Amino acid sequence: MSRRLVLADAGLAVIAEEGMRGLTHRAVDRRAGVPPGTTSNYFRTRRDLIVALTERLYRRLTPEDAALVEAAAREPTRDQWVRLMVELVERALAQPALHVALWEIRLEAVRRPELMPVLTELVRGGFRADVAFLHRSRLPGTAHEVRLLHLAINGLILELLTLPDALEVGDWPAIAADLVDRIVYATPGARVPLGDIER
Protein backbone atom coordinates (compact mmCIF):
# COMPACT_ATOMS: atom_id res chain seq x y z
CA MET A 1 0.00 0.00 0.00
CA SER A 2 1.33 3.44 -0.86
CA ARG A 3 2.55 5.80 1.85
CA ARG A 4 -0.34 8.15 1.04
CA LEU A 5 -2.89 5.42 1.76
CA VAL A 6 -1.12 4.37 4.95
CA LEU A 7 -1.29 7.97 6.16
CA ALA A 8 -4.92 8.34 5.12
CA ASP A 9 -5.91 5.20 7.01
CA ALA A 10 -3.99 6.42 10.05
CA GLY A 11 -5.90 9.71 9.84
CA LEU A 12 -9.21 7.84 9.72
CA ALA A 13 -8.18 5.86 12.78
CA VAL A 14 -7.40 9.10 14.59
CA ILE A 15 -10.86 10.48 13.77
CA ALA A 16 -12.49 7.22 14.84
CA GLU A 17 -10.89 7.47 18.27
CA GLU A 18 -10.80 11.20 18.97
CA GLY A 19 -13.12 12.85 16.48
CA MET A 20 -12.24 15.74 14.21
CA ARG A 21 -10.75 17.57 17.15
CA GLY A 22 -8.01 14.95 17.42
CA LEU A 23 -7.08 15.26 13.75
CA THR A 24 -3.72 17.00 13.40
CA HIS A 25 -0.75 16.28 11.17
CA ARG A 26 1.28 15.29 14.24
CA ALA A 27 -1.41 12.88 15.44
CA VAL A 28 -1.41 11.17 12.03
CA ASP A 29 2.39 10.90 12.14
CA ARG A 30 2.20 9.26 15.55
CA ARG A 31 -0.59 6.92 14.60
CA ALA A 32 1.19 5.81 11.40
CA GLY A 33 4.50 5.43 13.22
CA VAL A 34 6.33 7.71 10.79
CA PRO A 35 8.79 10.55 11.53
CA PRO A 36 7.28 13.88 12.55
CA GLY A 37 6.60 16.00 9.48
CA THR A 38 5.82 13.09 7.17
CA THR A 39 2.10 13.81 6.99
CA SER A 40 2.79 17.50 6.38
CA ASN A 41 5.02 16.55 3.47
CA TYR A 42 2.24 14.59 1.82
CA PHE A 43 -0.70 16.82 2.79
CA ARG A 44 0.43 20.37 3.33
CA THR A 45 -2.73 21.91 4.77
CA ARG A 46 -5.53 20.64 6.96
CA ARG A 47 -7.75 20.95 3.91
CA ASP A 48 -5.44 18.69 1.86
CA LEU A 49 -5.42 16.14 4.66
CA ILE A 50 -9.20 16.13 5.01
CA VAL A 51 -9.72 15.78 1.27
CA ALA A 52 -7.37 12.79 1.15
CA LEU A 53 -9.18 11.17 4.07
CA THR A 54 -12.54 11.72 2.40
CA GLU A 55 -11.39 10.15 -0.87
CA ARG A 56 -10.07 7.18 1.09
CA LEU A 57 -13.33 6.94 3.04
CA TYR A 58 -15.38 6.81 -0.12
CA ARG A 59 -13.13 4.13 -1.55
CA ARG A 60 -13.51 2.03 1.58
CA LEU A 61 -17.29 2.46 1.73
CA THR A 62 -17.82 1.58 -1.96
CA PRO A 63 -18.25 -2.09 -2.95
CA GLU A 64 -15.61 -3.70 -5.15
CA ASP A 65 -16.24 -3.57 -8.92
CA ALA A 66 -16.80 -7.32 -9.04
CA ALA A 67 -19.54 -7.06 -6.41
CA LEU A 68 -21.22 -4.27 -8.40
CA VAL A 69 -21.13 -6.32 -11.60
CA GLU A 70 -22.63 -9.26 -9.77
CA ALA A 71 -25.30 -7.06 -8.17
CA ALA A 72 -26.25 -5.41 -11.48
CA ALA A 73 -26.86 -8.85 -13.02
CA ARG A 74 -29.57 -9.85 -10.52
CA GLU A 75 -33.24 -9.84 -11.51
CA PRO A 76 -34.62 -6.25 -11.42
CA THR A 77 -37.35 -6.97 -8.88
CA ARG A 78 -38.70 -5.10 -5.88
CA ASP A 79 -36.81 -7.53 -3.63
CA GLN A 80 -33.59 -6.64 -5.43
CA TRP A 81 -34.29 -2.93 -4.81
CA VAL A 82 -34.79 -3.68 -1.12
CA ARG A 83 -31.68 -5.86 -1.00
CA LEU A 84 -29.55 -3.04 -2.40
CA MET A 85 -30.76 -0.67 0.31
CA VAL A 86 -30.23 -3.28 3.04
CA GLU A 87 -26.69 -3.92 1.78
CA LEU A 88 -26.02 -0.18 1.82
CA VAL A 89 -27.06 0.10 5.46
CA GLU A 90 -25.14 -3.07 6.34
CA ARG A 91 -21.95 -1.58 4.86
CA ALA A 92 -22.40 1.53 7.00
CA LEU A 93 -23.09 -0.49 10.16
CA ALA A 94 -20.08 -2.72 9.47
CA GLN A 95 -17.77 0.33 9.44
CA PRO A 96 -19.53 2.81 11.73
CA ALA A 97 -16.41 4.87 12.44
CA LEU A 98 -15.89 5.48 8.71
CA HIS A 99 -19.43 6.60 8.22
CA VAL A 100 -19.35 8.84 11.28
CA ALA A 101 -16.10 10.38 10.05
CA LEU A 102 -17.71 11.14 6.70
CA TRP A 103 -20.46 13.11 8.45
CA GLU A 104 -18.03 14.85 10.77
CA ILE A 105 -16.08 15.99 7.72
CA ARG A 106 -19.27 17.19 6.01
CA LEU A 107 -20.25 19.17 9.10
CA GLU A 108 -16.74 20.65 9.24
CA ALA A 109 -17.30 21.94 5.71
CA VAL A 110 -19.97 24.27 7.08
CA ARG A 111 -17.25 26.17 8.94
CA ARG A 112 -14.57 25.61 6.28
CA PRO A 113 -16.19 26.46 2.96
CA GLU A 114 -12.90 25.71 1.17
CA LEU A 115 -13.77 22.03 1.66
CA MET A 116 -17.14 22.32 -0.04
CA PRO A 117 -16.25 22.16 -3.76
CA VAL A 118 -14.23 18.95 -3.51
CA LEU A 119 -16.69 17.27 -1.11
CA THR A 120 -19.55 18.26 -3.38
CA GLU A 121 -17.77 16.62 -6.33
CA LEU A 122 -17.18 13.43 -4.35
CA VAL A 123 -20.79 13.12 -3.17
CA ARG A 124 -22.16 14.08 -6.56
CA GLY A 125 -19.92 11.49 -8.23
CA GLY A 126 -21.24 8.82 -5.88
CA PHE A 127 -24.80 9.86 -6.65
CA ARG A 128 -24.24 9.76 -10.41
CA ALA A 129 -22.65 6.33 -10.05
CA ASP A 130 -25.72 5.14 -8.13
CA VAL A 131 -28.05 6.40 -10.86
CA ALA A 132 -25.91 4.74 -13.55
CA PHE A 133 -25.92 1.52 -11.57
CA LEU A 134 -29.73 1.62 -11.34
CA HIS A 135 -29.91 2.02 -15.09
CA ARG A 136 -27.50 -0.89 -15.69
CA SER A 137 -29.51 -3.00 -13.27
CA ARG A 138 -32.77 -2.39 -15.21
CA LEU A 139 -34.51 -1.50 -11.93
CA PRO A 140 -37.47 0.91 -11.98
CA GLY A 141 -36.90 4.43 -10.65
CA THR A 142 -35.54 7.80 -11.72
CA ALA A 143 -32.64 9.90 -10.52
CA HIS A 144 -35.15 11.83 -8.45
CA GLU A 145 -36.27 8.68 -6.69
CA VAL A 146 -32.66 7.70 -6.06
CA ARG A 147 -32.24 11.15 -4.50
CA LEU A 148 -35.27 10.70 -2.22
CA LEU A 149 -34.05 7.28 -1.12
CA HIS A 150 -30.58 8.72 -0.51
CA LEU A 151 -32.06 11.33 1.82
CA ALA A 152 -34.17 8.85 3.74
CA ILE A 153 -31.53 6.10 3.97
CA ASN A 154 -28.89 8.65 5.03
CA GLY A 155 -31.29 9.77 7.74
CA LEU A 156 -31.81 6.13 8.75
CA ILE A 157 -28.08 5.36 8.85
CA LEU A 158 -27.43 8.43 10.99
CA GLU A 159 -30.12 7.42 13.46
CA LEU A 160 -28.77 3.88 13.62
CA LEU A 161 -25.19 5.04 14.12
CA THR A 162 -25.82 7.78 16.65
CA LEU A 163 -29.02 7.14 18.67
CA PRO A 164 -30.55 3.83 17.58
CA ASP A 165 -33.19 3.78 20.35
CA ALA A 166 -34.54 7.32 19.95
CA LEU A 167 -36.89 6.78 16.98
CA GLU A 168 -37.11 3.01 17.43
CA VAL A 169 -35.43 2.16 14.15
CA GLY A 170 -34.22 -1.23 15.37
CA ASP A 171 -36.16 -3.10 12.70
CA TRP A 172 -34.32 -1.16 10.01
CA PRO A 173 -34.54 -3.78 7.23
CA ALA A 174 -38.34 -3.43 7.35
CA ILE A 175 -37.99 0.36 7.33
CA ALA A 176 -35.67 0.23 4.31
CA ALA A 177 -38.15 -2.04 2.50
CA ASP A 178 -41.01 0.27 3.38
CA LEU A 179 -39.12 3.28 2.01
CA VAL A 180 -38.53 1.45 -1.28
CA ASP A 181 -42.22 0.55 -1.47
CA ARG A 182 -43.35 4.10 -0.81
CA ILE A 183 -40.76 5.95 -2.87
CA VAL A 184 -40.28 3.64 -5.85
CA TYR A 185 -43.32 1.36 -6.01
CA ALA A 186 -46.29 3.21 -4.51
CA THR A 187 -48.93 4.89 -6.65
CA PRO A 188 -48.20 8.55 -6.15
CA GLY A 189 -50.42 11.42 -5.29
CA ALA A 190 -49.24 14.61 -6.98
CA ARG A 191 -45.60 14.22 -8.01
CA VAL A 192 -43.18 16.88 -9.13
CA PRO A 193 -40.25 16.12 -11.45
CA LEU A 194 -37.03 17.58 -10.05
CA GLY A 195 -33.38 18.09 -10.91
CA ASP A 196 -31.30 17.60 -14.01
CA ILE A 197 -29.40 14.42 -13.14
CA GLU A 198 -31.65 12.00 -15.00
CA ARG A 199 -30.91 8.46 -16.03
Next chain:
Amino acid sequence: MSRRLVLADAGLAVIAEEGMRGLTHRAVDRRAGVPPGTTSNYFRTRRDLIVALTERLYRRLTPEDAALVEAAAREPTRDQWVRLMVELVERALAQPALHVALWEIRLEAVRRPELMPVLTELVRGGFRADVAFLHRSRLPGTAHEVRLLHLAINGLILELLTLPDALEVGDWPAIAADLVDRIVYATPGARVPLGDIER
Protein backbone atom coordinates in the same frame (compact mmCIF):
# COMPACT_ATOMS: atom_id res chain seq x y z
CA MET B 1 -31.85 35.18 31.49
CA SER B 2 -30.34 32.80 34.00
CA ARG B 3 -26.58 32.34 34.23
CA ARG B 4 -27.01 28.72 33.07
CA LEU B 5 -28.70 29.85 29.86
CA VAL B 6 -26.10 32.54 29.23
CA LEU B 7 -23.37 29.92 29.53
CA ALA B 8 -25.26 27.46 27.33
CA ASP B 9 -25.71 30.05 24.60
CA ALA B 10 -22.03 30.95 24.85
CA GLY B 11 -21.18 27.25 24.45
CA LEU B 12 -23.34 27.04 21.35
CA ALA B 13 -21.60 30.10 19.91
CA VAL B 14 -18.22 28.40 20.54
CA ILE B 15 -19.36 25.29 18.66
CA ALA B 16 -20.73 27.40 15.84
CA GLU B 17 -17.36 29.05 15.32
CA GLU B 18 -14.87 26.32 16.14
CA GLY B 19 -16.78 23.05 16.14
CA MET B 20 -16.78 20.50 18.92
CA ARG B 21 -13.02 20.68 19.06
CA GLY B 22 -13.22 24.26 20.29
CA LEU B 23 -15.64 23.38 23.09
CA THR B 24 -13.88 23.56 26.45
CA HIS B 25 -15.00 24.98 29.79
CA ARG B 26 -12.40 27.75 29.43
CA ALA B 27 -13.57 28.67 25.95
CA VAL B 28 -17.14 29.03 27.25
CA ASP B 29 -15.90 31.23 30.13
CA ARG B 30 -14.09 33.48 27.66
CA ARG B 31 -17.02 33.64 25.27
CA ALA B 32 -19.49 34.48 28.04
CA GLY B 33 -17.11 37.03 29.57
CA VAL B 34 -17.24 35.39 33.00
CA PRO B 35 -14.38 34.58 35.39
CA PRO B 36 -12.39 31.42 34.66
CA GLY B 37 -13.96 28.45 36.41
CA THR B 38 -17.54 29.71 36.16
CA THR B 39 -18.58 27.17 33.52
CA SER B 40 -16.95 24.36 35.51
CA ASN B 41 -18.97 25.41 38.55
CA TYR B 42 -22.22 25.07 36.63
CA PHE B 43 -21.31 22.07 34.46
CA ARG B 44 -18.70 19.93 36.13
CA THR B 45 -17.86 17.51 33.32
CA ARG B 46 -17.73 17.77 29.56
CA ARG B 47 -20.74 15.48 29.54
CA ASP B 48 -22.72 17.86 31.79
CA LEU B 49 -21.80 20.76 29.54
CA ILE B 50 -22.82 18.95 26.36
CA VAL B 51 -26.13 17.85 27.86
CA ALA B 52 -26.95 21.43 28.88
CA LEU B 53 -26.08 22.67 25.39
CA THR B 54 -28.28 20.04 23.80
CA GLU B 55 -31.26 20.91 25.98
CA ARG B 56 -30.77 24.55 25.08
CA LEU B 57 -30.48 23.67 21.39
CA TYR B 58 -33.75 21.78 21.43
CA ARG B 59 -35.48 24.66 23.17
CA ARG B 60 -34.21 27.10 20.56
CA LEU B 61 -35.16 24.86 17.63
CA THR B 62 -38.70 24.20 18.91
CA PRO B 63 -41.52 26.63 18.00
CA GLU B 64 -43.19 28.60 20.79
CA ASP B 65 -46.31 27.04 22.34
CA ALA B 66 -48.51 29.75 20.82
CA ALA B 67 -47.23 28.94 17.34
CA LEU B 68 -47.95 25.24 17.91
CA VAL B 69 -51.50 25.97 19.07
CA GLU B 70 -52.06 28.13 16.00
CA ALA B 71 -50.59 25.46 13.71
CA ALA B 72 -52.68 22.66 15.22
CA ALA B 73 -55.86 24.65 14.54
CA ARG B 74 -55.31 24.83 10.77
CA GLU B 75 -57.33 22.66 8.38
CA PRO B 76 -55.90 19.11 8.32
CA THR B 77 -55.20 19.05 4.59
CA ARG B 78 -52.33 17.76 2.49
CA ASP B 79 -51.17 21.36 2.06
CA GLN B 80 -51.03 21.74 5.83
CA TRP B 81 -48.88 18.58 6.06
CA VAL B 82 -46.53 20.03 3.48
CA ARG B 83 -46.48 23.41 5.21
CA LEU B 84 -45.43 21.80 8.50
CA MET B 85 -42.49 20.09 6.78
CA VAL B 86 -41.49 23.28 4.98
CA GLU B 87 -41.60 25.23 8.26
CA LEU B 88 -39.44 22.56 9.89
CA VAL B 89 -36.77 22.90 7.20
CA GLU B 90 -37.03 26.70 7.31
CA ARG B 91 -36.35 26.68 11.06
CA ALA B 92 -33.23 24.58 10.48
CA LEU B 93 -32.01 26.81 7.65
CA ALA B 94 -32.65 29.93 9.73
CA GLN B 95 -30.33 28.66 12.48
CA PRO B 96 -27.86 26.44 10.61
CA ALA B 97 -25.19 26.59 13.32
CA LEU B 98 -27.64 25.24 15.90
CA HIS B 99 -28.66 22.39 13.70
CA VAL B 100 -25.06 21.54 12.81
CA ALA B 101 -24.15 21.58 16.51
CA LEU B 102 -26.96 19.14 17.25
CA TRP B 103 -25.52 16.69 14.74
CA GLU B 104 -21.97 17.21 15.94
CA ILE B 105 -23.13 16.37 19.45
CA ARG B 106 -24.95 13.28 18.20
CA LEU B 107 -21.83 12.11 16.37
CA GLU B 108 -19.78 12.74 19.50
CA ALA B 109 -22.10 10.35 21.34
CA VAL B 110 -20.74 7.51 19.19
CA ARG B 111 -17.39 7.94 20.92
CA ARG B 112 -18.86 8.97 24.29
CA PRO B 113 -21.59 6.44 25.05
CA GLU B 114 -22.26 8.19 28.38
CA LEU B 115 -24.05 10.87 26.31
CA MET B 116 -26.39 8.41 24.65
CA PRO B 117 -29.11 7.89 27.31
CA VAL B 118 -29.86 11.57 27.79
CA LEU B 119 -29.66 12.39 24.07
CA THR B 120 -31.93 9.45 23.31
CA GLU B 121 -34.48 10.79 25.81
CA LEU B 122 -34.34 14.27 24.25
CA VAL B 123 -34.80 13.02 20.68
CA ARG B 124 -37.46 10.54 21.70
CA GLY B 125 -39.33 13.26 23.58
CA GLY B 126 -39.29 15.44 20.47
CA PHE B 127 -40.58 12.56 18.38
CA ARG B 128 -43.42 11.79 20.81
CA ALA B 129 -44.33 15.48 20.84
CA ASP B 130 -44.48 15.45 17.04
CA VAL B 131 -46.77 12.43 17.03
CA ALA B 132 -49.02 14.03 19.66
CA PHE B 133 -49.09 17.23 17.61
CA LEU B 134 -50.16 15.28 14.53
CA HIS B 135 -52.99 13.73 16.50
CA ARG B 136 -54.14 17.12 17.87
CA SER B 137 -53.98 18.52 14.34
CA ARG B 138 -56.31 15.79 12.98
CA LEU B 139 -53.85 15.16 10.12
CA PRO B 140 -53.67 11.70 8.53
CA GLY B 141 -50.63 9.56 9.32
CA THR B 142 -49.30 7.23 11.98
CA ALA B 143 -46.28 7.37 14.28
CA HIS B 144 -44.52 5.16 11.76
CA GLU B 145 -45.13 7.66 8.99
CA VAL B 146 -43.89 10.48 11.22
CA ARG B 147 -40.76 8.38 11.76
CA LEU B 148 -40.22 7.87 8.00
CA LEU B 149 -40.68 11.59 7.34
CA HIS B 150 -38.28 12.38 10.19
CA LEU B 151 -35.61 10.22 8.57
CA ALA B 152 -36.07 11.72 5.13
CA ILE B 153 -36.40 15.34 6.27
CA ASN B 154 -33.37 14.94 8.54
CA GLY B 155 -31.47 13.64 5.53
CA LEU B 156 -32.70 16.62 3.49
CA ILE B 157 -31.75 19.17 6.16
CA LEU B 158 -28.27 17.68 6.46
CA GLU B 159 -27.76 17.86 2.70
CA LEU B 160 -28.97 21.45 2.63
CA LEU B 161 -26.77 22.49 5.53
CA THR B 162 -23.58 20.72 4.50
CA LEU B 163 -23.40 20.21 0.71
CA PRO B 164 -26.48 21.77 -0.91
CA ASP B 165 -25.21 21.29 -4.48
CA ALA B 166 -24.20 17.64 -4.29
CA LEU B 167 -27.62 15.99 -4.74
CA GLU B 168 -29.25 19.05 -6.28
CA VAL B 169 -31.71 19.60 -3.45
CA GLY B 170 -32.05 23.31 -4.14
CA ASP B 171 -35.77 23.03 -4.82
CA TRP B 172 -36.27 21.60 -1.36
CA PRO B 173 -39.89 22.76 -0.83
CA ALA B 174 -40.91 20.58 -3.79
CA ILE B 175 -38.87 17.69 -2.36
CA ALA B 176 -40.54 18.07 1.04
CA ALA B 177 -43.96 18.10 -0.62
CA ASP B 178 -43.07 15.04 -2.67
CA LEU B 179 -41.97 13.16 0.46
CA VAL B 180 -45.30 13.95 2.13
CA ASP B 181 -47.17 12.75 -0.96
CA ARG B 182 -45.22 9.50 -1.13
CA ILE B 183 -45.02 8.71 2.57
CA VAL B 184 -48.38 9.94 3.85
CA TYR B 185 -50.70 10.17 0.85
CA ALA B 186 -49.58 7.62 -1.76
CA THR B 187 -51.33 4.30 -2.21
CA PRO B 188 -48.84 1.84 -0.81
CA GLY B 189 -47.45 -1.37 -2.16
CA ALA B 190 -46.75 -3.81 0.68
CA ARG B 191 -46.54 -1.93 3.97
CA VAL B 192 -45.26 -3.18 7.29
CA PRO B 193 -46.45 -1.74 10.63
CA LEU B 194 -43.51 -0.89 12.88
CA GLY B 195 -42.69 0.31 16.36
CA ASP B 196 -44.66 0.84 19.54
CA ILE B 197 -44.98 4.64 19.60
CA GLU B 198 -48.43 4.87 18.07
CA ARG B 199 -50.81 7.77 18.13
